[in-house]
Amino acid sequence: DQLRDGKEFLSQVRFALHSMTGRAEDRLLFDHQKQLAQLWNVVDGDKLAVEQFMQVYYRWMKTLSQLNELLIEVFEHRLSEEPDSEIRIIDGDFEVSDCRIRARHDAVFTQNPGNLLRLFVLIGNDQLVDRIEPNTQRLLRRDAHLINEDFRASAVNRSLFLEILGVPHNMTKQLRRMSRHGVLGRYLPAFGRIIGQMQFDLFHAYTVDAHTTEVIANTRRFMRADYTDRFPVSTRIARRLRDPRLLYIAALFHDIGKGRGGDHSELGAVDATYFCLSHGLSTSDADLVTWLVQNHLLMSQIAQKRDISDPEEIQRFAETVADQERLDYLYTLTVADIAGTNPELWNAWRSSLMRQLYTETSRALSRGLQNPLGREQVIEATKQAATEALEYRGFLPEELLSAWSTRGEDYFLRERPEDIAWHTEAIADHDIQGGALILVRQASDSPIANATQIFVHTVDAPDTFARICAALESLDYSIHDARIYSDTDGSTLDTFFVLKNDGSTLDAHLDSAVEIKEAIQHSLHHATLKTISRRTPRTARAFTIPTTVDFSQDDLGGLTILEVTTADRPGLMVRLGSVLSRYAVSIQGAKIQTLGERVEDTFFLADETGGQLTDEALIDQLKNDLIAELDGLTQDPDTSSSEHDI
Template structure:
């Protein structure tokens, strides 16, 4: 069963809603005339009173209504002062103000309805009214129109027509207002049908802007799917077509059940509360639930940190589950409206089986008792949809029945062999897997059938790395795996597609994807707990012991490949051999590879890049070769060096480079150089070094479209302890993201640096002018032998400032290669690598190579280091000295 996060504790003290009426204003003003300064003071006083009542626990519905009434009172007083004796004019509230819903910084949308041209005196009075209204305090949007102008503008602009539907008379003549209302709801402007179609198109476009998901790290409370705008959409259609005044009217018309109305009102009230507090926290109109405010709102709503769940995560889970429920209701109601407004005559019925039929193109039950008679139909529905690709979706009536009967999915239901077979059939169907699993989650069926999945619905992790909630991320993993399996997407990731399409049982990869993060938020190792869940599920669903263990192994090891590629030196044959031993065979490697790529791409699409893809591909290829060779016959270091040199020589020979000249250059290079670089890179470096006439001056080369992804920057300079810090500072000041740094000290007292960089947004550098800029700056830096690094003046991104990441430093031994491994986890910020370089220089530590990874707001960097004589840091005192230097530099402002 889907577990609901507990609602935040609310004040138990009964709070009396404030009254804002003419008597209140007169009492507040005393004997004074309602001049702007007096009304401004009244507005400030009332706003303060509302903030106090919000803090005391006054409901959001009372707050938004009270603020609206307060503005009514102020506006009427000001209107009567300037235009009280004027006939034929009407002051009208439109938009949200017309609905009587105002938040602390909501716009005050007004329209003045006039009867023809205004005499000069009235025009002056109206201008004074509007000018003084601005002086009171709130942001005001206004228009002055005749009835004919309303007709013309509303015909052309659906937004104006929508605002008129919300029109509410504040003060002034009644007859012109009634004429406006009659016009607004006539077919003269928009027919009910055309209005509905246009608003439906508007909603689709709006949802697309948010990638059709409310599960973003910083959602928009108003505009995101499931947000307040979706509730308003229901209200607009209900008012235009059915003449409804409130959401409760829809219940009396039979479009909403009592339970659905309750959930709609509760969801709206919660979002109102969030938006009210959001405006207060921001001190301005702000509808984005930014990281800056999530912590504050969680605290104000009464959430507290728990052992396995932060207060902010509990708050955001409630938010996501609320908008998910509102999204479901929006879909169902708009489908009902579509059937009532757009479909005419007798419905078109096409029978499918004893349970289902197509009704006007939508899957529908044959009668209302289908799920009660045979609960298995709750799963069968999704399998039928896979086999009916022409179906436009599920009818609103059937969606409602699913919601009413999903409680039937209990332990008895899960044990039923028929239902187990149906679930596996959905997973194995050649089409529609992703669509139907998304639909199963949306309708609340997936979380009922797999209770563990229900716990992660709407669950977020408070960081910048995990862009989506756990359930949304999981469904994106499933989607990515499906794209690998379908040949029409072969062009996206050819190698993943080749491997996925050759897997004997692709459904095992889907199951691993479904369970890989299912234990998030329970405490303990989510990989181990999830593996246990997966093993039980697979065995219960009739999978063989081998297949069940394979799925469980994938869940347990789903981070293995990415961590190895990003945190270990995969140029080291022993690293490859150790990884191959853990994988065991090619089949496990194939499954793990496609799952890893699908997982990383679904975690944060903006952090996926060609460099990361090349790392994973390189690890996969080298491991495949190790497995073919046999684990009892690992590749020796010298053998790999010789193989790389042989291939490099062959490449250079094709370019008519003499082997003896090559070997002269290579004499100065240590064996490790040939492990850390590919033959293509060695070819590039060798030609550059041969063409460089003076070995005592720096050499700089920039190569775009590097084979490993990203842009490669190659620097060769006389040995200089400050060179790494200077180069790092220059790259960071250029706004580049450093992905990899490989440093090789030559036997003739030079140092070779090879950097791989991308733009800060993760994009490739494809502008020749940008490459020229990098070349120019790096050549300047390389020429400043012994010079200090330049200062970093870039600002920290806004989102990063919301997090405080403690610095953690860990040392490990790389005995096989005579190095020490330094692992640093800290908050990412401009100049980070330069600070680390400064600490290495301060403690006279030599950097051999680095693997740089940014995980959202966190930097997780690996450095392979030695003493200046190339020996490892075996002394605890030396390690502590380096750690102290790093902490001093990194924790200054973190």
């Protein structure tokens, strides 16, 4: 019946695709998905209509895939099974033959429903078992309905489930098997609701259930030496965790609240608390897991949206974390989550940000929360280290005192001593009245692996930031971090960390440094600011991302934070910078985050006096202008796209 019904559903989808497109279109592209949801009369609710429709689609694909796999395994088993294969009896219910575990009788689950979980405990504890025999799979599917309220309330079954999370072999594989055969979704009904649930965007590469098991897989990988190169910090931390099962449970529940409406972190935390306490974990362990689920997005947001070179920002985060154990668990969960969201998301850039935040927070916790490191201490230490480096190169202390007299404190707070020395030495040999000083170097000399670091010293102007953005975008570079400093002598010192959009490094393009310098010089001195006009990919055009603009005050840093969320498109940073240049505000820094078809940009702004923006009328007008500018961008058609094939 399932095979027939599934075939009928796919036939209807295929017919609808052909009718909509007027051709033999068998690709379920993003824009087609929205149209199909309308044809099926699905309406938006807690989940978008397209997400509801695609959940039905994914569940049918999963069911049909399982049936096909089962059929293939039946054939393989019959063709490969040796008549005289050795049978190893485990007990009265299960035995092993040809590395397959199988039921010894058809009533194995009806007589003892707990075997629905014990089966996976046995597999996870036996390195020689790598498959479930086809008839036993059939029995699993037939009897999974026995997992009901009484089953879930059984202390024996709860103990078995915790055993599964602690098996030494292929624990993630067991969870995936449990999900595939309907066991996991029945034992954890909240997990059952996210099976096949997609998120209609380019950022999340997997359905929520597949993402969850991938995150758990990453936490397991942290325990293995062969993943040290990819996750050097996580593997070191994970091996010293007091109880890795707490990390696995947090990973299992971190997104389980999605699709219900409301804050999925809070909803998932409620489920996690109930699970932990009902499964016999201590109150302190339950509190830790609950806190991790509630805050599983926090570390990523701080690392990518805040100025983590500011000791006060680190102190604030350290106070939230409170102790080293929480920091260790949160770091490993966050890295596992990022790496499990999209194969391309965990890169050297995010790795360096996360490592910096972890290291600085760990130091703050070691000093004690009652002994915070002050800004003055950091500035003094940075100046001292930079002075020593420059004196070694022949600079006199009085020369440095004069050279740095026009610099603001933020420059010495946010820049590294070696970068300050690099800047100072170059500025001493250059007159910006003859043109901007532009320095370019590869990440081997910077804290951001694989990024290109660009330093620009030029005469300050309201549109300097926008002009530099235009130059970099014309060369297909994406800006990930920017630090802007206005000197009291009328000049500006700007640092950019950029990545090539094709993933290549500066070393791969021998002429790139010269090309970057020429492009920036031309943009800075060209009469008209040139904006970028390129086609928006078809995949991105399928999504409607309304622009949101939010202002908040950073009382610790003394700046105003501008957060912009909008659709990604060519020329975006230039447009943003151009609007800001028309107001009496200065950009002190920027954090740029691209999440599929959406960008989340954070700007740190100051008024003409260097303080926070306090004029509400100006803020409202700036907000309206930004929304009007960004929502008014046109999107050209494109024909390239490839998503799901039917």
